[in-house]
Amino acid sequence: MSVSFQVGRTGNITPVANLEPVYLAGTTVRRATLHNEDQIAMLDLHLNDTVFVEKGGEIIPKIVGVDHSTRNEDNIEIKFISTCPECSTPLVRNEGEANHFCPNYLHCPPQLKGRIEHFISRKAMDIDGLGEETVDLLFSQKLIRTYADLYALKTEQLIPLERMGEKSASNIIKSIRDSLKVPYSRVLYALGIRHVGETIARTIAGRFRTIDELSSASIEALTSVNEIGPKIAASIISFFADADNILIINRLKAYGLRFSAEEEIxxxxxxxxxxxxxxxxxxxxxxxxxxxxxxxxxxxxxxxxxxxxxxxxxxxxxxxxxxxxxxxxxxxxxxxxxxxxxxxxxx
Ligand SMILES: [Zn+2]
CATH class of the missing domain: 3.40.50.10190 (BRCT domain)
Structure with missing residues (x-):
């Protein structure tokens, strides 16, 4: 067993164990999640350990123990990384949180790409003409860097791309344009604010009727909403304190996305x-x-x-x-x- 570290769209670092393939309850298991540093420490994992794996309700199985009898002297202890594997920025672990994250919000590639992928996903803006591969391609071709760039794309820019063609190019542009009708609560979810999931986004849209109302809300105003705890509130505040996010939102406003619940009613x-x-x-x-x-x-x-x-x-x-x-x-x-x-x- 070895461990690799993945960077998610919010910068969260997830340690993943790479296993020798084993057939377990109907599928072949090659990877198992390790959740965080504490989990690795609790298991006292060493490189090349033989481990016990359990399939719970989740898709990815988890490691529940180590077979110490098979451990070799050379199997060094697995240490959690201190810098981001994608952009080398020193990782941060907030007090009271179990996860490390890469704070390089603006430049860490998997975070940039991940935010765009989240933005276009079905429950967010539902831009179905675009898939993960196309986002990868547009990103590597430097045609998009943030989700706001999607709305500036032109058919002519897409046609010359690999495996694209005129038809899929215009389909993509059309599905991007169609997303302008997506309601405010889903736009809020699509922004990818840390800890703001689908349900919280709906709650927020019900209480803060416009994005301006939300972006100027105090921590007290936010936490006065039942479902919003201090962690979510802090995350919302820091999202809107970021000048780059404001710039992106202003661009999205100009493109015509919905940032108010009033106009939808x-x-x-x-x-x-x-x-x-x-x-x-x-x-x-x-x-x-x-x-x-x-x-x-x-x-x-x-x-x-x-x-x-x-x-x-x-x-x-x-x-x-x-x-x-x-x-x-x-x-x-x-x-x-x-x-x-x-x-x-x-x-
Ligand atoms: Zn990074």
Missing amino acids: GPESDRLQGKSILISGIFQKHSRDEYKLIIEKHGGKNVTSLSGNTSYILAGENMGPSKKEKAAELKVPLVDEKDFLKIIGEE
């Missing part, structure tokens, strides 16, 4: 007059908080508990089975997001 109406609506599950187009506002804007009433007086449930994904059962019992209909958007005239 549309005009007022009385389409939901007299309706008591319960929101349940996870949604694609707007956050739950946005839907609450939308219901009010259209004259409806938000209810938080299900009863015979509930007009219907605005039902997203992952709605709990017990709630579904109760709705069926009370004969309260479910309206999915798509139909609801039709009701309010958004689609």
Whole structure:
């Protein structure tokens, strides 16, 4: 067994054990995750050790122990690296955090590329004309360095590239342009702020209605939101304190990306007059908080508990089975997001 260190899009360093291939529960295992420095120390790993591997719920198996009886005198102890394997910047480990990360946010290549890959991913901007390989190619050709550069790309720049051709070039440009319609909460997620996942991004979009409101929010304002702890708040603050990030956001604004929840909510109406609506599950187009506002804007009433007086449930994904059962019992209909958007005239 040997250990290599990978740099993720947020700069996190993940130690990975390279194993002699072993067939385990239906697949051949070649690598196992080691999580962090503490894990390596806890296992007391040495180079070429024979290890015990376990497949848990995760895709990558983990090492649960070392067979000390087979250890050779020459097997040196595995030390965590002190500099980034990709850009040689000294690594940082924040107090209270288990992971080391490379702080070279602006120039570390896997971080730059990783942020673009995250930005175009399905749950973020969903730019499906672009894949990891194309990003690699555009990056190595110096056509893109940040995700804002995507919006400046021109078909003529893409056509001469390897395995590209006119059709795929114009498809890429079209899917980049289509992404301008992606709602604010997903744009927030796409920015790749450390610790801001999909759900947190939706929560944030519900509370801070524009990017300017968010970027000027104090740590107190941020942590007053239930789901935002000090770690997430600090990460948001440091993201917006970075002049380069502000520059990128300003460019994205100029290209027409959505940085406000207001413009997505549309005009007022009385389409939901007299309706008591319960929101349940996870949604694609707007956050739950946005839907609450939308219901009010259209004259409806938000209810938080299900009863015979509930007009219907605005039902997203992952709605709990017990709630579904109760709705069926009370004969309260479910309206999915798509139909609801039709009701309010958004689609
Ligand atoms: Zn680096």
